[in-house]
Amino acid sequence: MNTLIWAHRGASAQAPENSMEAFRLANRQQADGIELDIHMTRDGHLVVAHDETIDRCSNGSGRIIDMTLKELLTYDFSNHMDGYRNIRIPTLEEVLHFVKGTRLTVNIELKSGLVTYEGIEEKAIRLVSDMGMKKRVLYSSFNHHSLMLIKKIDRAIPIGLLYTEALVDPQLYALRIAAEAVHPFYYTLAVPGTVRKCRENGIMVHPWTVNTQEHMTWMYKEEVNAIITNYPALALDVKKRL
Ligand code: G3P
Numbered sequence: 349m350n351t352l353i354w355a356h357r358g359a360s361a362q363a364p365e366n367s368m369e370a371f372r373l374a375n376r377q378q379a380d381g382i383e384l385d386i387h388m389t390r391d392g393h394l395v396v397a398h399d400e401t402i403d404r405c406s407n408g409s410g411r412i413i414d415m416t417l418k419e420l421l422t423y424d425f426s427n428h429m430d431g432y433r434n435i436r437i438p439t440l441e442e443v444l445h446f447v448k449g450t451r452l453t454v455n456i457e458l459k460s461g462l463v464t465y466e467g468i469e470e471k472a473i474r475l476v477s478d479m480g481m482k483k484r485v486l487y488s489s490f491n492h493h494s495l496m497l498i499k500k501i502d503r504a505i506p507i508g509l510l511y512t513e514a515l516v517d518p519q520l521y522a523l524r525i526a527a528e529a530v531h532p533f534y535y536t537l538a539v540p541g542t543v544r545k546c547r548e549n550g551i552m553v554h555p556w557t558v559n560t561q562e563h564m565t566w567m568y569k570e571e572v573n574a575i576i577t578n579y580p581a582l583a584l585d586v587k588k589r590l
Pocket residue numbers: 356383385398457488510531556557576
């Protein structure tokens with residue numbers, strides 16, 4: 349099994365998470381794919397950030413849904429990381445444009461929490477399709493209603509079922525909502541047989557966030573389809589030494 353390496357929020361251990369710098373670094377570190385999170389601005393732009401507010405990762409504060417793109421672009425998203433300054437929040441379009449010139453795939457995680465973004469699924473799908481990137485993208489979400497909406501729009505679009513606690517028979521749940529993949533918190537794979545049952549049912553397994561050498565080795569031995577990690581260079585190194 350060639351377990352793929354997907355850079356979580358880009359190579360986010362070494363560059364500001366969800367920034368163009370983190371995605372470029374992931375590509376240089378030979379990741380197979382990138383994972384990113386999207387939100388929608390007040391004026392309907394899809395932007396790449398993890399939290400629904402900009403407080404933790406930038407020098408500003410407030411909710412993305414309350415700001416225009418122009419306003420968001422005035423803040424520095426260096427995430428208080430040494431060696432980085434004047435990092436702008438990327439739009440999804442900008443990231444896809446970059447990815448187009450690489451061999452990377454993209455796992456787009458649709459975020460929703462206290463804020464839900466009306467129409468975000470349709471908007472993302474249209475953008476990906478207009479840019480000719482359909483074959484390079486898989487969507488995931490902790491909001492399974494959002495995933496089902498994607499399948500209603502187009503059943504051929506691949507989705508990954510995100511979850512944190514161990515589910516009973518995740519493969520059956522995935523089959524029920526026609527998900528191609530499960531995206532479990534990696535510790536839940538300690539439940540014996542989880543990966544095997546998924547594999548037998550044709551469901552791919554993409555655990556997150558696998559950041560230590562020990563846990564990477566465990567996931568490689570489980571023969572998961574991809575690991576989602578903040579450390580793509582380390583993941584490649586561990587893979588080569590298996
Ligand atoms: O997609 C895997 C992982 O990113 C889910 O958790 O909070 O890092 O978006 P989070």
